[in-house]
Amino acid sequence: MxxxxxxxxxxxxxxxxxxxxxxxxxxxxxxxxxxxxxxxxxxxxxxxxxxxxxxxxxxxxxxxxxxxxxxxxTYHAWEPSALTRLNAAIAAGHPARVSAELAAILRDAQQFVRASDGLFDPGIGALVALWGFHRSDFSANQPPDPAAVAALRDRHPSLAALTITPLTPDPASPCAQPDAVDAIATNETPAACVTSSNPAVAIDLGGYLxxxxxxxxxxxxxxxxxxxxxxxxxxxxxxxxxxxxxxxxxxxxxxxxxxxxxxxxxxxxxxxxxxxxxxxxxxxxxxxxxxxxxxxxxxxxxxxxxxxxxxxxxxxxxxxxxxxxxxxxxxxxxxxxxxxxxxxxxxxxxxxxxxxxxxxxxxxxxxxxxxxxxxxxxxxxxxxxxxxxxxx
Structure with missing residues (x-):
């Protein structure tokens, strides 16, 4: 129907x-x-x-x-931005170098995730996208397949999966490895390294920004x-x-x-x-x-x-x-x-x-x-x- x-x-x-x-x-x-x-x-x-x-x-x-x-x-969730580059790195399992501002935002948002028992969680961007809200015009939206929703939900995407550490010259650092990517805007300087234990995490800062x-x-x-x-x-x-x-x-x-x-x-x-x-x-x-x-x-x-x-x-x-x-x-x-x-x-x-x-x-x-x-x-x-x- x-x-x-x-x-x-x-x-x-x-x-x-x-x-x-x-x-x-x-x-x-x-x-x-x-x-x-x-x-x-x-x-x-x-x-x-x-x-x-x-x-x-x-x-x-x-x-x-x-x-x-x-x-x-800089922080657009679906148009090309530092945030979409970070999300692409997470999905591919790569470390990402981010700006001091984005690192501070992510650390702060993680505190709210913990305090809210995960009710507030910018790490569920893929779910928001699945529902069709990662577009300016959602006039053609319809509810997604419930099985697809359940499958993504059961992967438990959460900002809690991120590890954010200062960027260092240590050659053992994840962001010193060849697969590390720069998730920064023009004229920004990398200041921190972000890794994720869960590739299902996709960050949407719409409830924070x-x-x-x-x-x-x-x-x-x-x-x-x-x-x-x-x-x-x-x-x-x-x-x-x-x-x-x-x-x-x-x-x-x-x-x-x-x-x-x-x-x-x-x-x-x-x-x-x-x-x-x-x-x-x-x-x-x-x-x-x-x-x-x-x-x-x-x-x-x-x-x-x-x-x-x-x-x-x-x-x-x-x-x-x-x-x-x-x-x-x-x-x-x-x-x-x-x-x-x-x-x-x-x-x-x-x-x-x-x-x-x-x-x-x-x-x-x-x-x-x-x-x-x-x-x-x-x-x-x-x-x-x-x-x-x-x-x-």
């Missing part, structure tokens, strides 16, 4: 609502609000800065845009002493300062099933918000929704949630954006078990829209929210007690 297929990428509507909120926030006669847009990481990006000097603001936005474009080129990019953009904003900024990468948003003297930034949360906001909340200096949802990259086949958030345990898209949103408080290490991007994934995939992982990551402000549309929100976040069309029932819960470890 041929499947009826419809592909969706719901990007524009949430950003339109955000733009309206920006306009409301900027209505006073204060320093100039300048906004630019671009398309990277497979999504629309809105960069908004507030500064007394419009020319200075535009130059900072241009620098941020160049940095985002660099990250997009937007948050990393948020923090890179924030570093540029701080370095140039911009008064305030809002960095929005496909709904992963980081706030710096506030748009005027009287109010913070205000963010619209996209309704996962309607072309309108679910709620609005203020976002304060240094905070970031991240949402994982089944409405962002998905296709329909025979009335079923298949999305890009693949559960490593099953090899199939997770089914217990429509959306999961976290607000991360300012981090002393300025990795707020990264945490907002990464942490929403294991909480989305965990389904009803999300409080355990919220406690592990120190998340106290969370909003869950379950598969049946029921809403659960933690009390600290509920206090901030202004519902656009109040749901019939909202379950408000105390935030899980944070555990020692990766917290906000």
């Amino acid at each position: 041929s499947a009826r297929r419809t592909a969706f990428r719901r990007i524009v509507t949430p950003l339109v609502w955000l733009s309206l909120l920006f306009a409301l926030a900027a209505c006073s006669r204060e320093p100039t609000l300048v906004r630019e847009e671009q398309f990277v990481f497979g999504t629309r990006v809105e960069l908004t800065v507030v500064d007394a000097d419009a020319e200075h603001a535009h130059s900072v936005l241009a620098e941020i845009s160049r940095e985002l474009a660099r990250l997009h080129r 937007k948050g990393y990019a948020l923090d890179r953009a924030a570093e540029i904003v701080r370095r140039h002493a911009i008064a305030a900024a809002l960095i929005n990468i496909g709904g992963n948003i980081l706030a710096l300062g506030q748009p005027n003297a009287t109010r913070p930034w205000r963010i619209a949360l996209q309704h996962p099933r309607r072309a309108e906001p679910l709620a609005v909340l203020p976002l304060y200096d240094g905070e970031a918000i991240g949402t994982s949802g089944d409405y962002q990259r998905y296709f329909l086949a025979d009335g079923h929704r298949y999305h890009h958030l693949i559960d490593p345990r099953t090899g199939w898209p997770a089914t217990e949630n429509q959306a999961f949103t976290v607000v991360i408080l300012p981090q002393p290490d300025h990795r707020t954006g990264l945490r907002s991007d990464v942490v929403s994934k294991p909480l989305f995939l965990a389904g009803a078990d999300w409080p355990r992982y919220a406690a592990r990551f120190g998340v106290t402000r969370a909003l869950r829209v379950a598969a049946d549309g029921t809403i659960t929100v933690t009390a600290p976040l509920q206090q901030r929210l202004r519902w656009i069309d109040p749901p019939d029932a909202i379950t408000v819960v105390d935030p899980p007690e944070p555990q020692k470890g990766l917290s906000d």
